[in-house]
Amino acid sequence: MQLNGKIALVTGASRGIGRAIAIGLAKAGAQVLCTSTKQDGCDDTLLQISAAGMSSSALMCDISNAAQVEQLAKTVLDQHGRLDILVNNAGITRDGLFLRMSAEDYDAVLATNLRGPFLVCKAFSRSMAKARGGRIINIGSVVGLTGNAGQANYAASKAGLIGLTKSLAQEFAGRGITANVIAPGFITTDMTTAIPEGIQKTMLEMIPLARFGKPEDVANAVVFLSSDAAGYITGQTLVVDGGMTM
Ligand code: NDP
Numbered sequence: 001m002q003l004n005g006k007i008a009l010v011t012g013a014s015r016g017i018g019r020a021i022a023i024g025l026a027k028a029g030a031q032v033l034c035t036s037t038k039q040d041g042c043d044d045t046l047l048q049i050s051a052a053g054m055s056s057s058a059l060m061c062d063i064s065n066a067a068q069v070e071q072l073a074k075t076v077l078d079q080h081g082r083l084d085i086l087v088n089n090a091g092i093t094r095d096g097l098f099l100r101m102s103a104e105d106y107d108a109v110l111a112t113n114l115r116g117p118f119l120v121c122k123a124f125s126r127s128m129a130k131a132r133g134g135r136i137i138n139i140g141s142v143v144g145l146t147g148n149a150g151q152a153n154y155a156a157s158k159a160g161l162i163g164l165t166k167s168l169a170q171e172f173a174g175r176g177i178t179a180n181v182i183a184p185g186f187i188t189t190d191m192t193t194a195i196p197e198g199i200q201k202t203m204l205e206m207i208p209l210a211r212f213g214k215p216e217d218v219a220n221a222v223v224f225l226s227s228d229a230a231g232y233i234t235g236q237t238l239v240v241d242g243g244m245t246m
Helices: 016-027 043-051 066-080 103-131 152-175 197-205 215-226
Strands: 007-010 031-036 056-060 085-088 134-139 177-184 237-240
Touching (some): 007 066, 016 031, 016 043, 016 085, 031 066, 043 056, 066 103, 085 103, 085 215, 103 134, 134 152, 134 215, 152 177, 177 215
Parallel strands (some): 007 031, 031 056, 085 134, 177 237
16 A cells, blocks of 8 residues: 555644554655644654654644644645645543533534544645545544543544545545545553543453554554545545444
8 A cells, every 4th residue: 555655644643643644654655744733742753754764744733723724734735735645633532421521621622623624624625626636534433433421522523523524525526535534442542541440441341352452553544545445435434443342
């Protein structure tokens, strides 16, 4: 699955799944643009990509901020002329039981996890449509399919992302753009190491493949969906969860 000559952008590439996706795409030959909300947030990611003999660059962008997203798209399109692969990976959690969940925590999660991908897709889809090709890959979650106690905001955002993605898949199919969701299960990153050990143990027992996922497990699926091999796949949700939710 070669991506030589492709330009790819990964939001939230400073750590965890986003970093693994950026490295995976770079190893497949793509030139990767990494974003984070911090100026030097992606430094380690860039180092790991250059250690693998590939080049990449970093851009700062809070995806919940429309002006920053517009500036990001302007910079990318001015510098590279196009974007071939867009991976909306950045996401946050603000967990809490529903009766205690504040509207602020609900809005914050929706702003990053659902409005963010909307803004980023909007900023790049016109140029993809003009180029008559492109790949949009949105990182959802299995809880967008199943719901999850304590994550009403997060589950709503990820379920919404599936609806957004299917709509984009339909609107842009005629322009050669595919749009898919990858829904990871439990992947070991900063986001999940905060989960209490007892709950982690219970979750592990629910995974037929008997291990938590690695960020690379998600990255491999992104590389596949970015490749020519996945050219006939659109509007789908690919679950990467070791069989947890089957
Ligand atoms: P991490 O918390 O480890 O990393 C989150 C990334 O998102 C960071 O790079 C962070 O960048 C970035 N980010 C957060 N808010 C914003 C924002 N407003 N604008 C731009 N970037 C932002 O998370 P994971 O790697 O675990 O998760 C990545 C994605 O995978 C998320 O969408 C998550 O919902 C999803 N996912 C994760 C699962 C897991 O088990 N880990 C399971 C299912 C889905 P920085 O802070 O440097 O700005």
